[in-house]
Amino acid sequence: MRGMSLIVQVMTGLLAGILLLYGGYIILHGHLTPGGGFAGGVLVAAALILVSLAFGAVEQVERREYILSSIFESSGGLLFLGLAVAGYLAADYFFRNAGLFYIGRPLELVSGGIIPLANIAIGLKVGAGLFAIFLALGASRFVMKE
Amino acid sequence: MIPYLACVLLFLIGLYVVISKRNLIKIVIGFSLIEYAVNLFFALVGFKKGALAPIITQPEQVRMGVARNFVDPVPQALVLTAIVIGLSTTALMLSLAMRLYEKYKTFDISEIRRLKG
Amino acid sequence: MEGRILPLFVAIPLAGAFLVPLLSKLWTRFADLIASITSALLLGVSVYGWLMVNAGGMPLHYWVGGWRIIGIAMWFDALTALIVLIINIVGFCASVYSIRYLDRYTGGRWKFFTLLLLLIAGLNGLAISGDLFNMFVFIEISAIASYALVAFGTEEEEVEAAFKYMVLGEVGGAVLLFGIALIYARASTLNLAHLSQVLAGFGRTPFYWFVIATLLIGFAIKMGMEPFHAWLADAHFSAPAPISAMLSGVFIKVTGVYAMSRLMFNVFGVSRAETPAFFNLLIAFGAVSMVLGGLLAYTQNDYKRLLAYSSISQIGYILVALGIGNFWGIAGALFHILAHALGKGTLFLASGSVERQTGTRNLEQLKGLEKTMPATTWSHILASFSMAGLPPFAGFFSKLFIIIGAIAARMYWLAFLAALFSAVTLGYLTKVVNMAFFVKQNSSVTSTREAPGLMVLAMLVLVVLTVAVGVGFRGVLDHLVGPAARVLLNGLEYARLVLGG
Numbered sequence: 001m002r003g004m005s006l007i008v009q010v011m012t013g014l015l016a017g018i019l020l021l022y023g024g025y026i027i028l029h030g031h032l033t034p035g036g037g038f039a040g041g042v043l044v045a046a047a048l049i050l051v052s053l054a055f056g057a058v059e060q061v062e063r064r065e066y067i068l069s070s071i072f073e074s075s076g077g078l079l080f081l082g083l084a085v086a087g088y089l090a091a092d093y094f095f096r097n098a099g100l101f102y103i104g105r106p107l108e109l110v111s112g113g114i115i116p117l118a119n120i121a122i123g124l125k126v127g128a129g130l131f132a133i134f135l136a137l138g139a140s141r142f143v144m145k146e
Numbered sequence: 147m148i149p150y151l152a153c154v155l156l157f158l159i160g161l162y163v164v165i166s167k168r169n170l171i172k173i174v175i176g177f178s179l180i181e182y183a184v185n186l187f188f189a190l191v192g193f194k195k196g197a198l199a200p201i202i203t204q205p206e207q208v209r210m211g212v213a214r215n216f217v218d219p220v221p222q223a224l225v226l227t228a229i230v231i232g233l234s235t236t237a238l239m240l241s242l243a244m245r246l247y248e249k250y251k252t253f254d255i256s257e258i259r260r261l262k263g
Numbered sequence: 264m265e266g267r268i269l270p271l272f273v274a275i276p277l278a279g280a281f282l283v284p285l286l287s288k289l290w291t292r293f294a295d296l297i298a299s300i301t302s303a304l305l306l307g308v309s310v311y312g313w314l315m316v317n318a319g320g321m322p323l324h325y326w327v328g329g330w331r332i333i334g335i336a337m338w339f340d341a342l343t344a345l346i347v348l349i350i351n352i353v354g355f356c357a358s359v360y361s362i363r364y365l366d367r368y369t370g371g372r373w374k375f376f377t378l379l380l381l382l383i384a385g386l387n388g389l390a391i392s393g394d395l396f397n398m399f400v401f402i403e404i405s406a407i408a409s410y411a412l413v414a415f416g417t418e419e420e421e422v423e424a425a426f427k428y429m430v431l432g433e434v435g436g437a438v439l440l441f442g443i444a445l446i447y448a449r450a451s452t453l454n455l456a457h458l459s460q461v462l463a464g465f466g467r468t469p470f471y472w473f474v475i476a477t478l479l480i481g482f483a484i485k486m487g488m489e490p491f492h493a494w495l496a497d498a499h500f501s502a503p504a505p506i507s508a509m510l511s512g513v514f515i516k517v518t519g520v521y522a523m524s525r526l527m528f529n530v531f532g533v534s535r536a537e538t539p540a541f542f543n544l545l546i547a548f549g550a551v552s553m554v555l556g557g558l559l560a561y562t563q564n565d566y567k568r569l570l571a572y573s574s575i576s577q578i579g580y581i582l583v584a585l586g587i588g589n590f591w592g593i594a595g596a597l598f599h600i601l602a603h604a605l606g607k608g609t610l611f612l613a614s615g616s617v618e619r620q621t622g623t624r625n626l627e628q629l630k631g632l633e634k635t636m637p638a639t640t641w642s643h644i645l646a647s648f649s650m651a652g653l654p655p656f657a658g659f660f661s662k663l664f665i666i667i668g669a670i671a672a673r674m675y676w677l678a679f680l681a682a683l684f685s686a687v688t689l690g691y692l693t694k695v696v697n698m699a700f701f702v703k704q705n706s707s708v709t710s711t712r713e714a715p716g717l718m719v720l721a722m723l724v725l726v727v728l729t730v731a732v733g734v735g736f737r738g739v740l741d742h743l744v745g746p747a748a749r750v751l752l753n754g755l756e757y758a759r760l761v762l763g764g
Contacts, residue, residue: 034201038230070284077281085274087328094270095328106205133237137244157441164430173430180437188444221447224396228440231403235433238410242426249419260420 003056012054019047023127030119031112037122044123045130052134066135069128076125083114083121149190156183170243170253174236181232189225192218266325268315269337271308272347272391275301276384280377287373295362298376302355302383309351313344317742322760324393332454336393338761341746345597346390346521348743349604352728353512354383357505360612360721363714364505367619368416375415375503382408382509386517393761395443395453395526402439402485402518406432409514413502424501428494435484435491442477445470456761459530463755467538475531475541479523486519488582489552492575496559499571504615507567511574511611512604520581520600529750529757535588535672542586549582550680557687566614566624566699569691570607573650576684577603583681584665587672594740594748595664601732601744602649602657609646609725610692613639616714616722617699629699636713640700642722647696649729651689657732660740 003009023043030036052065087096097103097113104111160183163176200219202208243253250258279301286293316322322340326332339347358379365372385405392398410432414425447453449470450461465471487495495515499507527533533541556576563569577599584596616639617632618624633640649656652663662685669678713719732739750757 034199038226067288071288074281074284078278078285081274081278081281084270088270088274091329092267093327093329094274094325097328106202106208133241137237137241157437161434164434170426177430177433180434184437184440184444187441188447191444191448218451220453221444224447227396227400231400231407231436234407235403235410235429235436238407239426239429239433242410242414242422242429245414245417245422246419246426249422258423260423 004054008054012050016047016051019043019050023047023123027119027123028109028116030123031115032107032109037119038126040119041123041126042130044127045134048127048131049134062135066132069132069135072128073125073132076121076123076128079121079124080118083118087114150187153183153187153190156186168255170246170255170258171240173255174239174243177239178232178236181228181236185225185228185232188221188228192221194218266323266337266339268308268312269323269325269339269391270327272305272387273384275304275308276380276387280380280384283373283377283380287376291372294373294376298358298380299355299362301380302351302358305383305387306351306355309344309347312339313348313743316341316344317746324761332452332457332762335397336454336456336761337391338393338455339391340750340757340760341743342521342525342597342750343390345601345743345747346517347387349601350383350386350390350513350517353509353604353608353725354379354386356608356612356721356724357509360508360615360718361503361505363717364503364615364619368503371415375412378408378412378415379506379509381405382412382514386513389517389522393455395446395455395458395530397453398522398526399436399439399443402522403436405514405518406436406485409498409506409510412506413498413510415503415506416501421501424494424497428498431484431491431494435481438477438484439481442474442481445474445477455525455530456758459532459755459758460762462530463532471531475527475533478526479544482519482523483548486515486523486578487575488519488548488578489555489575490548492552492556495575496568496571499574499611500565500568504567504611504618507570507615508608508611511571512608515574515578516581516600516604520578520585520596524585524751528752528754532755534752534754542588545582545586546674546677549579549584549586550677551579552576553579553583553680553684557684557691561687561691561694563691564626566617566626566629566695567611569626569695570610570614573688573691574603574607576688577607577650580662580665580681580684583677584668587665587668587674587677589668589672590748590752591664591671592668593751594744595661595666595668597747597751598657598664598740598744599661601739602661602729605725605729605732606646606649606656606658609642609722609729610650612718612722612725613643613646616718619718620712620714626695626698631701633700636700638719639714639722640696642719642726643700644696645726646729647689647692649733651692652685653689655730655733657729657736659733660736 023040026035026043027037027040030040084095087100088094090096090100101113102110103113157180160176160179163179164173167173167176194217197215197217200216246258247253279297283294283297286297312323316339322338325337327335327337361375365375382405385401385408388401389398389405392401410425410429413428414422450458452458452461484491499511502510535542553576556572556579560569560572560576563572581596581599584592584599614624620636621629623629649658652658662681665681666678669681
């Protein structure tokens with residue numbers, strides 16, 4: 001059997017979805033509560049790493065995951081840069097927030113102009129980036145040998 | 147004063163580990179200690195006794211002037227950035243250590259001496 | 264607002280760095296294209312910025328997000344113009360050169376160009392930053408990119424050098440962050456202009472000197488100053504040739520010398536008259552670096568290791584010139600940064616061409632390359648002349664200014680030392696010329712073909728600029744280096760311009 005024992009796999013199956021959901025929650029509420037793109041992105045990456053450690057990995061799948069995560073990482077970076085440039089084009093200021101997107105009222109989920117969008121971009125970049133680091137370090141290979 | 151000195155002590159311990167240990171992984175750990183010491187120091191800079199965390203949970207709080215009793219949020223934001231930088235350096239350092247292990251089959255720096263100088 | 268171009272210095276290379284991994288999945292050669300186009304665009308933007316500063320005489324400034332003093336400030340004055348021009352000239356040549364040079368390595372092309380663009384983005388960001396913490400972040404961005412680039416070949420020596428470099432460099436970075444934390448603890452501001460006004464109110468207390476000492480240690484590691492030079496020779500030696508050119512020509516000067524002098528002169532307000540101790544310290548360490556680096560270079564038999572020790576020696580020149588502290592000294596330091604970036608860039612690129620064509624860098628094995636590689640040979644010779652300070656090349660005028668400055672400050676021994684080590688520089692560089700290019704020894708390794716066209720082009724651009732800067736030194740001094748030196752000499756004037764404008 002590839003990966004770790006049945007107990008670990010069942011628990012991972014239960015936990016991974018919740019972790020992903022929690023990561024998404026932290027990312028989306030970044031402008032309201034502590035946390036944000038980075039913290040949520042770390043959670044998302046942790047969920048992905050957990051799955052790939054518990055269930056083992058095939059080399060080809062890992063390579064595809066690596067390519068995919070590098071694509072997601074670059075798009076996260078581009079999205080963040082795009083938000084900055086949007087403010088630049090609209091109001092001459094890099095990262096201009098006021099008057100660009102819907103600001104809303106404080107402490108509502110849809111509010112804060114570009115800040116939630118920037119959190120999503122960072123979450124994408126950090127989640128994919130950390131998972132790519134994990135794959136590049138090849139940590140799962142060492143687990144599989146034991 | 148004591149917390150600040152503890153940070154300096156942690157920094158020195160990290161420096162000692164980096165300088166004196168021969169194992170690559172231990173060097174990386176020592177480096178992480180240095181980083182934590184500096185981050186902790188920076189976070190302490192913003193501390194104010196009896197102040198609140200700089201989070202507004204109710205819109206009315208803005209008018210009530212809660213912000214005057216907050217700890218300085220700037221160092222926290224800066225430390226978060228520094229932690230992200232530290233994460234990437236640690237990851238890079240570990241991957242270099244792994245590459246060195248693959249090439250030399252050892253983690254001992256006294257045996258990794260292809261470069262003279 | 265005339266500072267509108269400033270964010271482009273960071274946005275363009277970052278966009279390039281993010282696009283390279285995406286588009287190179289479609290076609291691997293997109294990586295080459297994007298890197299060359301972005302670095303050419305950056306070069307255009309920096310020339311435009313220089314012309315604007317030169318025409319208006321006023322510095323450009325920009326507040327990210329429109330937050331003014333509490334936000335991130337960007338600042339583009341004559342000194343920034345000079346530094347940004349150097350970064351982007353060498354960066355452009357390095358990325359054009361890399362297109363054919365990378366044929367030596369199997370795969371990983373997109374990784375190389377992503378990292379190169381990140382390195383350029385970090386250096387540009389550092390040059391335009393007007394915010395203390397942002398300076399640190401950009402230093403770290405460029406440093407992390409450079410660690411990975413040094414290890415790019417993933418052979419034993421390269422990974423070993425990268426690890427060594429990384430441990431030292433990151434300890435330097437941590438020390439810098441510690442210094443920044445100390446400053447923030449007292450001053451509660453990070454904007455350089457505001458900070459300089461706040462610090463001026465504190466006076467020259469022990470705290471002031473402690474912060475300066477902390478920052479100096481960090482920058483000394485970054486620039487490879489003498490007691491901390493261990494990483495530099497190995498890293499320059501092991502990196503791919505265009506990266507050696509970037510490291511030696513640009514990286515150590517921007518993250519070390521530029522960042523240090525910006526903080527010390529414009530924020531801490533040091534000046535020869537008020538704080539002579541600081542300047543004497545620079546002269547002492549600079550002189551030691553100059554002497555030891557030059558002597559160590561003389562004994563090397565590896566092409567690139569020789570050039571690396573020579574870089575330590577030239578950094579010593581720059582520090583000594585800064586330490587002299589009068590107009591000619593500082594102008595000489597900045598002129599030398601320019602001349603050394605062009606000259607040493609050429610030399611490292613030439614070493615890469617030789618290595619690519621012959622497969623070795625050991626000078627004792629090479630012979631008679633002059634016949635088959637004339638363009639590389641002559642690039643090397645002209646750049647060597649410039650480095651050694653022969654007229655009419657750029658290096659002659661930088662060393663002339665430094666000597667004039669030393670004599671004007673009545674430091675005759677320093678003038679003598681600078682002149683003497685010009686001769687030493689000429690000695691070790693002609694040693695390379697003799698051994699590799701002209702003399703026919705019993706050794707066997709030679710090349711039958713010249714390096715590919717794009718590589719020769721990159722070298723020729725740098726050589727032509729070296730000659731042009733030397734021949735047109737009046738223009739360069741009046742419009743590029745002179746105003747930049749005045750920015751440093753004016754010291755705290757910087758703050759008034761930012762906050763008043």
